Amino acid sequence: QLQLQESGPGLMKPSETLSLTCTVSGGSVYTSAHYWGWIRQPPGKGLEWIGTIYYAGTTHYNPSLKSRITMSVDRSKNQFSLELSSVTAADTAVYYCARSLGYCSGGTCYSYDYWGQGTLVTVSS
């Protein structure tokens, strides 16, 4: 059974760079059959798609966050990661990692079949 587990700093200060890692178990992150994505949910608000990455390194980012995002895949650790620079209080959210349901044509993933349980990141001075 595939499992995803997010890990992150929990609490951070404005202007810092957020680094999150998603560890995949029960399957390989280095697969051509799926994309890997990040989604977040600010407190009291709906979910927001952040972006996706393919095992080969191809990325697709939400335009509203694109200038601050970097995603990567680490085959040796079976992980994929998200970096979000210059964080503000508006970046406070539960961050989820997820696997796409199948291959995403053109990098557009319509559904995610496996998710992590999420990690809360709070940005506060």
Add this chain to the structure above:
Amino acid sequence: QSALTQPASVSGSPGQSITISCTGTSGDIGAYNYVSWYLHHPGKAPKLMIYDVSNRPSGISNRFSGSKSGNTASLTISGLQAEDEADYFCSSYTSSATLLLFGGGTKVTVL
């Protein structure tokens, strides 16, 4: 405010059927058959229940069904059970650069 609109809560008695709506626009739900529904127990991993409007992933009970009419998608839970009590949220592909939109979630309560 979420991009897709869902009712905050829906309730029903065991055995009944309930329907959760997810309203978008002609640029997302109305234009594409890429609506998904997820079950979410807070603090746990969301679970895909329906994809591409009405398809169930392997292992999902046929008590769960999805449909779409115009700019509104719906998730129907038949034969409501106590274990169905959870938050449910929808998502849809959008022609905007954002690519994927989500609803704000609906809390289902089994009375």
